[in-house]
Amino acid sequence: xxxxxxxxxxxxxxxxxxxxxxxxxxxxxxxxxxxxxxxxxxxxxxxxxxxxxxxxxxxxxxxxxxxxxxxxxxxxxxxxxxxxxxxxxxxxxxxxxxxxxxxxxxxxxxxxxxxxxxxxxxxxxxxxxxxxxxxxxxxxxxxxxxxxxxxxxxxxxxxxxxxxxxxxxxxxxxxxxxxxxxxxxxxxxxxxxxxxxxxxxxxxxxxxxxxxxxxxxxxxxxxxxxxxxxxxxxxxxxxxxxxxxxxxxxxxxxxxxxxxxxxxxxxxxxxxxxxxxxxxxxx
Amino acid sequence: xxxxxxxxxxxxxxxxxxxxxxxxxxxxxxxxxxxxxxxxxxxxxxxxxxxxxxxxxxxxxxxxxxxxxxxxxxxxxxxx
Numbered sequence: 367x368x369x370x371x372x373x374x375x376x377x378x379x380x381x382x383x384x385x386x387x388x389x390x391x392x393x394x395x396x397x398x399x400x401x402x403x404x405x406x407x408x409x410x411x412x413x414x415x416x417x418x419x420x421x422x423x424x425x426x427x428x429x430x431x432x433x434x435x436x437x438x439x440x441x442x443x444x445x446x447x448x449x450x451x452x453x454x455x456x457x458x459x460x461x462x463x464x465x466x467x468x469x470x471x472x473x474x475x476x477x478x479x480x481x482x483x484x485x486x487x488x489x490x491x492x493x494x495x496x497x498x499x500x501x502x503x504x505x506x507x508x509x510x511x512x513x514x515x516x517x518x519x520x521x522x523x524x525x526x527x528x529x530x531x532x533x534x535x536x537x538x539x540x541x542x543x544x545x546x547x548x549x550x551x552x553x554x555x556x557x558x559x560x561x562x563x564x565x566x567x568x569x570x571x572x573x574x575x576x577x578x579x580x581x582x583x584x585x586x587x588x589x590x591x592x593x594x595x596x597x598x599x600x601x602x603x604x605x606x607x608x609x610x611x612x613x614x615x616x617x618x619x620x621x622x623x624x625x626x627x628x629x630x631x632x633x634x635x636x637x638x639x640x641x642x643x644x645x646x647x648x649x
Numbered sequence: 650x651x652x653x654x655x656x657x658x659x660x661x662x663x664x665x666x667x668x669x670x671x672x673x674x675x676x677x678x679x680x681x682x683x684x685x686x687x688x689x690x691x692x693x694x695x696x697x698x699x700x701x702x703x704x705x706x707x708x709x710x711x712x713x714x715x716x717x718x719x720x721x722x723x724x725x726x727x728x729x
Binding site for chain 2: 410445446449499500519520521522524557558559560561562564565
């Protein structure tokens, strides 16, 4: 049964298939559950104010799932996991505001999305992003909050923000740097290129590559394995190995806001929104 | 190593199969955006399938300005 069904996303909690077994560490019977968060905002799961509001609901509800040991985030949209921030909404909202209100509005949006991303990143349960297709910009950044990324063969990862005169603003750079190191960030960010699931696995970003359409199934298998472990031990291990890069995240917000104030960004956004080019998504 | 003609043929077959277009309607000099009636996201889908098929990595900036199957094949051929 669905616990929440919104316009842009839904979530469901289910008892993990292994929950009838004794917990491996505690030796007690567990009733561990797995939460599945499904993104379903057409056309490409663009993250705008409506998605943000529903992600905030999810982040607020997350601590109430006391028996949950794993979270899977996936997309029900055919084109992919998410194309990132809703640039059309960002542009249209910005154009309605004065320069000072625009800067304040962007900062407010970033502060809110960072709170959500940080909550998922630091959640005591083990988190899995099951991705396919376009996993770009803010969508890539959402996947990076997860402990494990499972990608099907159609997945493609990219930070296209530089073509707009911006940097990724949802915490992607500090998280990717934390997880993989600076060289990978430079390659992706400074060229704006995308790469596929095989490359992502080769560099350590992706944990498992699934056949087309099978990422969610593999994530469910992985979640069932995770649910066998003692929840407290998993949470302690996660705290130990996955610190939130708070100072860099704050710096990222400041830098994004500084760049956003430049005229080049307005021009870049307008070009994207009004583009009739064959390949506006290609950096 | 396959010839450019082999590579082009494989691309045409793969594109026809994936986008469900009769193979005989596609030729090397066709504009694949127009002939396959695809948008930029679908072009990236095609790119991923070509990378997986040929076991190459093709940065998408190399596709800027590329619209026909033959030039696409040349870009792939240079990485085989």
